[in-house]
Amino acid sequence: MIKLNRVSKVYPDGTQAVKDISFEVEEGELCVLLGPSGCGKTTTMKMINRLIAVTEGEIYIDGRKNTELNEDELRRNIGYAIQDIGLFPHMTVQENIETVPVLKGWPKTERSKRAEELLELMGMPAGEYMNKYPSELSGGQRQRVGVARALGADPPLLLMDEPFGAIDPITRVRLQGEFLKIQEVLKKTIIFVTHDIYEAIKMGDKIALMDEGRLVQYGTPTDLVYRPKNEFVESFVGADRALKGLQLIRVKDVMRDSPSVIRPDEKAEAAQARMEREGMDWLAVVDREGRFLGGVSRPDLGRKKTVEESMSPATVTVTVDAVLNEAISLMLSSGLNDLVVVDRGNRLMGVLSFDAIRERLSKIAQGGESE
């Protein structure tokens, strides 16, 4: 959907801000432009909507060169959200969001409806917020209105320059999560500039890591974390990249199938027999609906009559959707090497072991599997 072909930017005084960059972004993908200050990521983004003129090379949007259209026309079809937001202080929230629809001549009713929808999408009740002024909003609220404004005319493409940069860390994490959920619904093509490696890994479908105007590596977060091209990438991702990479993998991708299960009302002898037959030391106790109640191991049996009396109740579990950092964190804090995996209704889904995780990571590093 967006293609940069050998794009360069040289300023009149000779500074080369961007050197010969080429990459492609598919429709519906969120591509992060990542890099240290001065690497040219913002310059690159601004060349897409022609706020900065290209010195060499071409940029194609949906197959057409971005120089074909008049620049104002072009920009009205590209959402734009920046770090300092730049909400118009003399306009209400509604008027701010309606900015591009007004420029495009949308009729009033359509515009209002759109503004309401977007506010709701951002989790801000329209009735309460439509007529407020930016000065009456908190930083996080302003940021959300900024994003809503960028989405105002439902553009296929969104450019975002450190949109969460000026927000406090706690709110930022929340906004990132909310934004990802919204993106799941809207599936916009997004160019997202940041210098924060964590944000890049969390948000991006693809990452373009830049340094001093050049594109150093372009790939998925997994590519950069597990298959860094050079020392720069390695050090930018950080020495703890293995840990960073954990958030890219979910429990369900690494867990083993459910272990053998047994009901609480069964006899202890039956349990013991099962264990011997299958060569297991441990059985999961589930109820009739499959909900995990606890575990029973050989030493526990013996004196008691039923399974229920012998089992250790469920304490530590991990959800099937969780990312691996959470799993590792639980393993570390509980001291367990194996975790029971449940779904949201607490039904038993499988077992996750530390070894399985290690095995998977090394496979990825060798380039075998993607996440």
Place this chain on the structure above:
Amino acid sequence: MRKRNIIIGAITGAVVVLIVVLLVVVGRPAPGRVTVGCKGFTEQLIVGELMAQLLEDRGFDVELVDGLGTAALRDGIEADQLDVIAEYTGTAWMVHFGQEYQPGVDNNDLYELVRGRDEPNNITWLDPLWNNNTYAFASWPEFVAMHNLSTLSDLAELYRQDDGKIKMSITLEWEVRPDGLPAFQEHYDFEVDPDYVLAVEAGLTLVALAEKQVDVGMVFATDSNMAEYGLHVYADDEAFFPPYDMTPSVRDEVLEEHPGIADVLNELVATFPGGGQSATPEIVAECQVVWQELNHKVDFEEMLPEEVAREYLIEHGLIEE
């Protein structure tokens, strides 16, 4: 970018056109209209009203521009923007024509000199009012009695005795003009100590005297203040000060277009002492008194200049009620 400049350019252009039209239309004298100009103080306001009201009564379309400064008045008639004014002979000779006044040149002589001098400028000086609103000096009666003074020569003698240390108020421009204070001291052979000179804006010379900030104050001969306060005006026995006779003047171009104007204005002048004749000291004194009384009506009897003028014209049968 270009569109914005065009819009700004268009607006500016429209405004400039608006201004030019405004100036031309608003200020342009209507054809056939006679513009009378006068200065901004009582005597001039009265004479301006006299001339304007009379001319209007006689069928002319008159516009009166008042409040003008001396320079503006002269510039106005030279630039054909004023048609009729009443300037003082002394002012015309010394300020407008930049000439020196030789003491001894009397009212008649100066009038002739001035009239001749303005002929090449196509400005005609009609019959003069011999009101001689010249400079003078005055003091409170107590001061005069104490030093047994009467004339300027007496005052000069007092200055010589007191080493020039008697406070005097004069007008700003008179202080520095060569035919002003320096010539005056030379003429009466005395010196006033510079620290004892208070130079102020015209009418404030009298205020200084009235407030007793000075002992000797410059005044104007036909002002009504002196009589009202009972001040003593020193006689100019050595005839230093030039005559200042107010005289209606008209542009020749206007006279050609409206020949009747000269007669009307001379008719007005004829109602004053010595109007249309040569001046004598008695005529001048009489005329000064008439003007003092007219000025008094405005400055102390709470009348407006136009009311005083109208009253005068009716009283003298120039216009009907």
Place this chain on the structure above:
Amino acid sequence: MEGVIGAWRFLVQHPERMASLTLEHLQMVVVACIIAVCLGVPLGIYIAGKGKENTADAVLYMAEIAMTIPSLALFGLLIAVLSALRLPALGFPPAVIALVIYAQLPIVRNTYTAIRTVDPPIIESGKGMGMSENQLLFKVKLPLALPVIMAGLRTAIVATIAIAAIAAFVGSGGLGTLIRWGLRNARMDLIIVGGVSVAILGILADLLMYRVEGWVTPKGLKRR
């Protein structure tokens, strides 16, 4: 004290005269300020544009110099220039022209500053969303600049009221004529009634403009 009583008496006895002089005075001020705004605001917008810094410096410098010209000198100069151009040189025209010149500095400078100091992210987001220069000017920059421009107009009006009092000697009429008249004929009553009237006019205009400033300030910008 007598002067004050005299001033009151003059006002009470000749109300039509006071009214017509006040009207003349206001006419000069209003016409001059309207023209000054029509010239000054576009000029301020123009020099606030990108790349026009040198022009801006020159224009602002000239406006400052204009302020320092003594008004007496400027009026005299205008009479000479206008009569040389065979244009009306007495009365309303030279007075209004001089007042327009004096009113330029506060208006141009305030417009220029107000537009230049619009928060950069606001301008950037406006452009990034596809506003043309004109749209940016009229939808964003001007509404935000309006309060400061109004403050400049307020300054200009009050200054013009004072300077118009000096214009009397070119025959423009107005309350200044009373002051000049009073000064020449030693009439404290005229000096006071003229001077106080001009002062009151200035105060009223200032208060009125303060209100107007409040009206035109976009709601989102008002201090709370």
